[in-house]
Amino acid sequence: METKLCPIVAIANQKGGVGKTTSAINLAQALALQDLKILLVDLDPQGNATQGVGIPLESIHASISDIIRDRNFVVEGAIYKGDGLDLIPATPLLSRVEREMTSMTNSELRLSQRLQVLRSQYSLIVIDTPPTFGPLMNSALNAATQIIVPVDSSYFALMGIKELMAEVEEIQRGTNPTLSVLGYLLTLADPTNIANQTWDTLISSFGSAVFETKIRRSVKLKEAPALGKTIFHHAPDSVGAQDYLGLAHEVMTRLGIGELSSLLNQTKPTLSAIQGGCK
Ligand SMILES: Nc1ncnc2c1ncn2[C@@H]1O[C@H](COP(=O)(O)OP(=O)(O)OP(=O)(O)O)[C@@H](O)[C@H]1O
Numbered sequence: 001m002e003t004k005l006c007p008i009v010a011i012a013n014q015k016g017g018v019g020k021t022t023s024a025i026n027l028a029q030a031l032a033l034q035d036l037k038i039l040l041v042d043l044d045p046q047g048n049a050t051q052g053v054g055i056p057l058e059s060i061h062a063s064i065s066d067i068i069r070d071r072n073f074v075v076e077g078a079i080y081k082g083d084g085l086d087l088i089p090a091t092p093l094l095s096r097v098e099r100e101m102t103s104m105t106n107s108e109l110r111l112s113q114r115l116q117v118l119r120s121q122y123s124l125i126v127i128d129t130p131p132t133f134g135p136l137m138n139s140a141l142n143a144a145t146q147i148i149v150p151v152d153s154s155y156f157a158l159m160g161i162k163e164l165m166a167e168v169e170e171i172q173r174g175t176n177p178t179l180s181v182l183g184y185l186l187t188l189a190d191p192t193n194i195a196n197q198t199w200d201t202l203i204s205s206f207g208s209a210v211f212e213t214k215i216r217r218s219v220k221l222k223e224a225p226a227l228g229k230t231i232f233h234h235a236p237d238s239v240g241a242q243d244y245l246g247l248a249h250e251v252m253t254r255l256g257i258g259e260l261s262s263l264l265n266q267t268k269p270t271l272s273a274i275q276g277g278c279k
């Protein structure tokens with residue numbers, strides 16, 4: 001029987017502060033709450049996703065840097081196990097590794113190759129990416145089967161999308177021909193004219209590729225990472241939790257994974273946060 005390989009979704013936009021990490025963490029957790037086995041990969045030297053799910057820097061013994069650098073490293077050794085949601089963390093060392101990648105053989109294909117072994121063990125792998133084009137972003141675009149593009153609700157929000165799509169096309173023409181856009185996601189939505197205009201422009205530019213769910217700006221979503229908690233552990237009844245569950249619903253439909261029927265009954269976490277320590 002053929003082994004089923006799970007999708008790999010990178011959350012990508014080279015614009016900073018658009019909600020990539022917030023979306024990676026909370027989408028991953030929302031999907032994990034639907035009885036799916038999710039791996040979150042932090043590919044940003046800032047390590048915001050790692051901190052955001054409550055793994056302190058000092059407790060990290062192995063990270064995504066080891067996976068990229070060392071071909072003999074056993075990938076499972078960098079997985080921090082949670083209940084439904086596992087994490088491969090990033091530390092500031094990753095910025096040095098990115099500089100070293102220019103002199104590594106096949107550097108931008110390594111992540112893709114190394115993640116293959118995990119694709120039969122998870123329902124979905126989510127990659128949080130850095131806010132710059134470079135070897136790490138290219139690695140994510142090579143590894144991904146799809147990308148989600150978060151777009152913040154500001155006047156300049158859509159200005160970098162063309163550049164991002166040019167990079168995606170370059171990768172499609174070269175090393176990852178089947179890479180596609182799973183959807184565009186409006187983030188930091190608020191009741192301003194600018195947010196409404198950004199939404200209208202998104203819809204007129206990308207039509208049904210835009211997720212119907214808008215992620216509203218909310219204090220709880222901003223507070224959660226500082227506490228090392230996902231929104232489902234910090235404020236399970238908040239609008240932020242509702243929005244990311246709505247997004248999870250759409251992602252599951254678009255990817256054709258999981259059971260949707262129980263989705264709306266499971267807004268409360270039954271899990272503890274990810275446990276530190278390598279398995
Ligand atoms: N829906 C939201 N409501 C309120 N605050 C939010 C929301 N989404 C994100 N934020 C806050 O906005 C800031 C930027 O979000 P986030 O870190 O997710 O963006 P990013 O795109 O990953 O940033 P970077 O490009 O630096 O990696 C953070 O302080 C985060 O807590």
Ligand SMILES: [Mg+2]
Nearest residue numbers: 020021044048
């Ligand atoms: Mg980030």
